[in-house]
Amino acid sequence: MALQARQPSGNEVRIALPADPMKTLSIRRPDDWHLHLRDGAMLRAVLPETTRHFARAIIMPNLVPPVVTAADAVAYRDRILAAIPDGATFEPLMTLYLTEGTDPADVAAAAACGLVKAVKLYPAGATTNSSSGVRDLTRVMPVLEKMAEIGLPLCTHGEVTTPEVDIFDREAVFIDTVLDPLRRRLPELRVVMEHITTEEGAAYAAEGGETLGATITTHHLIINRNHILAGGIRPHYYCLPVAKREKHRLALRRAATSGNPRYFLGTDSAPHVDALKEHACGCAGCFTATNTMPLLAHVFEEDGALDQLEAFASLNGPAFYRLPVNKDVLRLEKRPEPNAFPEKIASGAGPVTVFDPGFPVHWHVLP
Ligand code: DOR
Ligand code: ZN
Numbered sequence: 020m021a022l023q024a025r026q027p028s029g030n031e032v033r034i035a036l037p038a039d040p041m042k043t044l045s046i047r048r049p050d051d052w053h054l055h056l057r058d059g060a061m062l063r064a065v066l067p068e069t070t071r072h073f074a075r076a077i078i079m080p081n082l083v084p085p086v087v088t089a090a091d092a093v094a095y096r097d098r099i100l101a102a103i104p105d106g107a108t109f110e111p112l113m114t115l116y117l118t119e120g121t122d123p124a125d126v127a128a129a130a131a132c133g134l135v136k137a138v139k140l141y142p143a144g145a146t147t148n149s150s151s152g153v154r155d156l157t158r159v160m161p162v163l164e165k166m167a168e169i170g171l172p173l174c175t176h177g178e179v180t181t182p183e184v185d186i187f188d189r190e191a192v193f194i195d196t197v198l199d200p201l202r203r204r205l206p207e208l209r210v211v212m213e214h215i216t217t218e219e220g221a222a223y224a225a226e227g228g229e230t231l232g233a234t235i236t237t238h239h240l241i242i243n244r245n246h247i248l249a250g251g252i253r254p255h256y257y258c259l260p261v262a263k264r265e266k267h268r269l270a271l272r273r274a275a276t277s278g279n280p281r282y283f284l285g286t287d288s289a290p291h292v293d294a295l296k297e298h299a300c301g302c303a304g305c306f307t308a309t310n311t312m313p314l315l316a317h318v319f320e321e322d323g324a325l326d327q328l329e330a331f332a333s334l335n336g337p338a339f340y341r342l343p344v345n346k347d348v349l350r351l352e353k354r355p356e357p358n359a360f361p362e363k364i365a366s367g368a369g370p371v372t373v374f375d376p377g378f379p380v381h382w383h384v385l386p
Contacts, residue, residue: 048345049332051076053285060367068308070107081148085116089129123165167208218270234285276324283336292369316382
């Protein structure tokens with residue numbers, strides 16, 4: 020940092036001030052409790068961005084066609100394992116995509132052998148590749164009852180798709196009309212509210228007790244809806260659930276940095292090639308795998324809560340999923356020079372833009 024002092028003559032003299040003292044932070048290696056890896060060339064391009072910092076991730080099943088059965092999950096897990104870069108250690112935690120044809124016995128078998136850690140509920144039409152999702156919850160009750168019995172978590176994309184409901188209200192309406200009635204009917208069902216974006220979502224999760232968790236993305240801690248829409252439309256900030264107004268972002272910041280075990284990191288890092296983001300009908304998704312950990316260190320430091328980053332990124336998720344905490348650590352360092360994140364990463368199908376927080380980030384992950 021340099022200050023400019025004005026001399027009586029009008030000449031400027033630059034006085035060097037000491038740079039911010041270097042800070043370091045060591046946390047248990049984090050996990051990502053909500054991640055899209057896709058398949059094929061895209062999988063091979065994006066997986067190293069996650070394995071660099073994360074030990075495990077809950078892998079979203081919304082491929083085309085989706086990962087519906089235990090056999091689908093085995094085959095997808097094997098493709099992921101084959102794409103792990105040499106020298107990296109990474110455990111994909113597989114999920115099944117809930118359809119109205121899902122067989123409860125297949126789900127139970129996939130959970131019993133440890134293959135599958137959760138089932139994902141996409142309301143049909145809610146987001147990318149959700150057309151095979153659930154239209155009528157009563158049709159999947161036998162699966163949900165089995166999951167409640169065996170303790171297998173249900174990850175929910177918590178938005179209603181009714182056309183009359185405004186897109187900014189979809190999450191709050193889902194909580195009132197779908198999630199809360201479901202949890203009253205099946206109190207043992209363990210539920211993760213994925214990528215919460217509202218004050219209402221954060222408040223509901225806080226009251227939910229041990230059967231409820233909520234993931235929060237990196238980008239929803241950083242952007243509000245103005246970032247998407249004011250001064251020109253910015254497709255790389257468009258994701259679902261869409262970012263809401265500022266008071267909601269602030270509620271998410273309070274939740275994430277609170278240390279409350281109900282909240283944990285799920286990046287929802289969702290790669291789409293630029294050609295499909297910068298499009299007349301652009302895809303939803305922010306790609307944050309590359310820079311999530313430095314961004315989170317920035318956010319938590321800004322809120323005076325660096326001491327809570329480990330709970331959010333490395334402890335609360337394993338506690339909810341009843342898995343051990345990672346043994347090794349991730350070290351971060353705050354340096355005077357900002358981190359030079361790549362603007363894009365190459366994939367077989369074209370470039371994928373890395374999420375741009377819009378401010379310099381001085382935290383670096385140490386190798
Ligand atoms: O923004 C999103 N992108 N939200 C989702 O729910 C799905 C994801 C994707 O698969 O691209
Ligand atoms: Zn997602």
